[in-house]
Amino acid sequence: MRTEYITWSREKGYEKEALARAAEILRNGGLVAFPTETVYGLGGNGLRKEASMKIYAAKGRPSDNPLILHISKREELNSIVRCVSEKAEKLIEAFWPGPMTLIFEKSECVPYETTGGLDTVAVRMPGHEGARELIASAGVPVAAPSANTSGRPSPTSANHVKEDLDGKIDMIIDGGGVGIGLESTIIDLTEEVPVILRPGYITREMVSGIVGEVALDSALKGKDLSVPPKAPGMKYRHYAPKAQMTVYEGKAAEVTEKINEMASRYPASKVGILATEETKEYYPHGQVVVAGSREEQTIGQGLYGALRKFDHLGVEVIFSECFSGEEQSEALMNRLLKAAGHHIEYLPGK
Ligand code: TXA
Ligand code: MG
Secondary structure, rough: OOOOOEOOOOHHHHHHHHHHHHHHHHHHHOOOEOOOOOOEEEHHHHOHHHHHHHHHHHHOOOOOOOOEEEEHHHHHHHHEEEOOOOHHHHHHHHHHOEEEEEEEEEEOOOOOOOOOOEEEEEOOOOOHHHHHHHHHHHHHEOOEEEOOOOOOOOEEEHHHHHHOOOOOOOEEEOOOOOOOOOOOEEOOOOOOEEEEEEOOOOOOHHHHHOOOOEEOOHHHHHHOOOOOOOOHHHOOOOOOOEEEEEEEEEOOHHHHHHHHHHHOOHHHHEEEEEOOOOOOOOOOOOEEEEOOOOOOOOHHHHHHHHHHHHHHEEEEEEEOOOOOOOOOOHHHHHHHHOOOOEEEEEEOOO
């Protein structure tokens, strides 16, 4: 299959014909990758089971891992879910459009192929204007997982999508870099107390500020990996670069010292170091990749691109600083630890 490329820009929007073509592909059951404010999504008609099956095939994704339905207006929610609780209404009012996905009981028109066999459905109204325009033109809820090959870091640029899906999908829309860089916060609203299934830009504090008590899925709490997460996708190895990665947590100076000591055991071309703008100078030996700046809070935005860069560099081992204590630290550490297969070492401190 030849993949068609079009662009969207904040200033100029879409070329009219290009938007019409993208919307038509979606309506007819084809696949279009598009930018959102979190990561790029791989869109298909969420009400057609053939389209959802194509999405799983293109990503190489296990079909028990449900997709998120993307909508462009609040009204579109009514036909795809059974009911919208008062708490849901409050969260929608506060955070949509935006990086928040809500889980509801699904209505009959949503095929089980889209929900991975579940009776619930995940729904999100993206904050990205172009994404909403595309969904509105398609006139159907758009099922869209992140537009990466299953297991690889989610794409934060059209180039990342191209790396993974060129020749496998109908169209890729290049909307430049994304704003947030980590996937949406997922909140399960099917129980009395809302439960966060995946941390994201919208934090637990922000959610509880609107609806009061909020729980964290128990699989997110501890290091006990035997508890299965309620979001099926959270159980898979994810976001992972090809090389084995170890994260070091401790005082900044000790982390740097430890990483330098570990790095010196390998040839410089084979060892990767994940650092920040503020610390990159401290590593004389190895392939230093900058995730972003602590001060400017761009680590979330740059993390996945940095993880992909290690694959291009062909390093065999990666040592990473810890990104706790940042604004988005819950989401950041969740992704970082998954990428590292939960290899973390706590430095004792002197
Ligand atoms: O920011 C995002 O959410 C991006 C952009 C493209 O919108 N999308 C995204 O989709 O991250 P995906 O498929 O990569 O991740 C969806 C997650 C998976 O972990 C999946 O298991 C969970 O949502 N999920 C979907 N439907 C669910 C349901 N009914 N119950 C529990 N978890 C669900
Ligand atoms: Mg994903």
